[in-house]
Amino acid sequence: MPETGQRVTASRVWALRRAIGQRLPLGARRWLVSRYGQAFHQWDRLSDLVGLTVRGWGEKPQVYLPHYRIKLHNIWRTYETHPPLRYTSYPLAALCHWINAVPFPLRKACVIECEHILALAGDITRWEHGLHNLDSINRLVEHERCRFVFTYSAGLRDHSRRYLRSDLWPKFDYLYPCFPSQGEYPRPDPEPFTILSIASRFSDKGIPEALEAFRVLRDRHGARVRMIVVSQMVPADYPLPEGVVVYDTPRMSDSLKTRLFRSAHVLFIPCYSDSAVPIMEACAYGVPTISTHIHHDDEFVRDGVTGYLIEPPVYAYSEYYGTRWPTWGEFLADLEKMRDRGELQTVVDQAVDRLEMMISGGVDLVAMGRAARTLHAERFASEVRNAELLGIYQDALNARHYAVG
CATH class of the missing domain: 3.40.50 (Rossmann fold)
Structure with missing residues (x-):
């Protein structure tokens, strides 16, 4: 595992693409993405036909x-x-x-x-x-x-x-x-207690609140806790608490995913929009989850059984979709205003409370992990x-x- 405070680029191809893209004007980037997408789709259609010929x-x-x-x-x-x-x-x-x-x-x-x-x-x-x-x-x-x-x-x-x-x-x-079922594996050592967050975006996936909650825990517990964030969207100049490693990648390889989940004690995703995939994956690996109580209700996290649900003050797929926020951009802007006014602090406070119970041993993480595997087998298995x-x-x-x- 890399030293805390580091940003790890898990894909050299992704790093190269992003470095080139950041140096191009917006119009040029859009043109390239459009042409790349068209070429990719045509090539994929051709390879699909070839594959059908070979496989039957x-x-x-x-x-x-x-x-x-x-x-x-x-x-x-x-x-x-x-x-x-x-x-x-x-x-x-x-x-x-x-x-x-x-x-x-x-x-x-x-x-x-x-x-x-x-x-x-x-x-x-x-x-x-x-x-x-x-x-x-x-x-x-x-x-x-x-x-x-x-x-x-x-x-x-x-x-x-x-x-x-x-x-x-x-x-x-x-x-x-x-998500495919995963085999049993030895539980990670009690310390350092490892919190894993996975996000394809930054603001609406609650990564600012996740990092702030970890900042509080790190101040209390020091090196006994650490955090792994997998996201290509954490701004380069965003201040990271001590004890955080960021994997800067748009998609994990199977080997990296297995390694990170097997080292994690909990998956933590305080999201305000859809984020079901990492939770399914956590269930398959027997990792408890702390997430927000959004439109899915308890379909992906059974509160107190496979993890915990915390109450957010707002989330995308609600009665305000298309009214209070006519566009996606307006939802993100409103989220930032709420963050600036301290209205999302309740998410941080609830998360710290649940994580403290896990860190202190007040929660049977083995039983929660077993329940998560059961939920996966019943609902999310291939x-x-x-x-x-x-x-x-x-x-x-x-x-x-x-x-x-």
């Missing part, structure tokens, strides 16, 4: 899933590493499985996976785009060839439903994402997701609406 043409039911999409998100990568079946090419498919981006008009029967129903407008971070295209989204879901639409939790489903006509609700539900998904495919081909559970 899929298996029944013959389902097409756009291979180029699955590299864009950790949830979707499991369709490559732990698929429910061998997918086929578009011309041979009897059913399509689209993710967020859906070609319209629909030419074949399909199921649609989305991060939120508004993501079907094209960009989940552009709230205003989704809100301005509700008619198009509802027409898509209503289409006869659209057999079923699913998101990733009951909380996301319930928040999404406010933007969907009630007569379409039977076609829209949720399917928990998955086998569970795949069995449900195959049922969705079969019912879609039979022109039935699939009912989860």
Whole structure:
């Protein structure tokens, strides 16, 4: 493990790309990203066809899933590493499985996976785009060839439903994402107590509050506690408390992920927006989680059983989505104003209280870790997701609406 206070770049390619990007004008960066994305998608479509030729043409039911999409998100990568079946090419498919981006008009029967129903407008971070295209989204879901639409939790489903006509609700539900099960391993030594935070962004993932909570704990316990932050979004000039190591990477390798989770006593993500993937991973490794009580309720963290939920004063997928914050940028700006006014200090205080119980031995971390593994086996294991998904495919081909559970 690197010395505390260090920033570790886990990917040389990422470091090089960022160094080049920081020296280019914004317009040039956008142009390159656009061209890179187009070239990547075309190459991936070609390699997918080559792979299908080598491996065979899929298996029944013959389902097409756009291979180029699955590299864009950790949830979707499991369709490559732990698929429910061998997918086929578009011309041979009897059913399509689209993710967020859906070609319209629909030419074949399909199921649609989305991060939120508004993501079907094209960009989940552009709230205003989704809100301005509700008619198009509802027409898509209503289409006869659209057999079923699913998101990733009951909380996301319930928040999404406010933007969907009630007569379409039977076609829209949720399917928990998955992460592969992990084997047992020796528990880390009691000291130093290691807090792990993982975030794809900075402000809305609560990293400022996580670092402030650790600052309090470090003042109390000294070198008995340490913190590992995995994020490429921590500003270079942001003051880090003593005892923090930052892994500056957009995505962990499997070996790094295993090493960090096996060294951690708790995963700490005081987020104000969606952050389910690291929690699923923590459950698989038997690591308790402290997170915020947001739209997922207790679906990913069972309070007092697999970890703790703390109450945030605000979170994105609430009644204020699209009203108090018409855009994603306005949500982030409001979050910063609340932080400056001290209104997010309650998150820090609650987190310190829960972490103190863990550090002092007032919590049975072994029992919590065991409960987390049980929750993973029941809800987030690859086998569970795949069995449900195959049922969705079969019912879609039979022109039935699939009912989860």
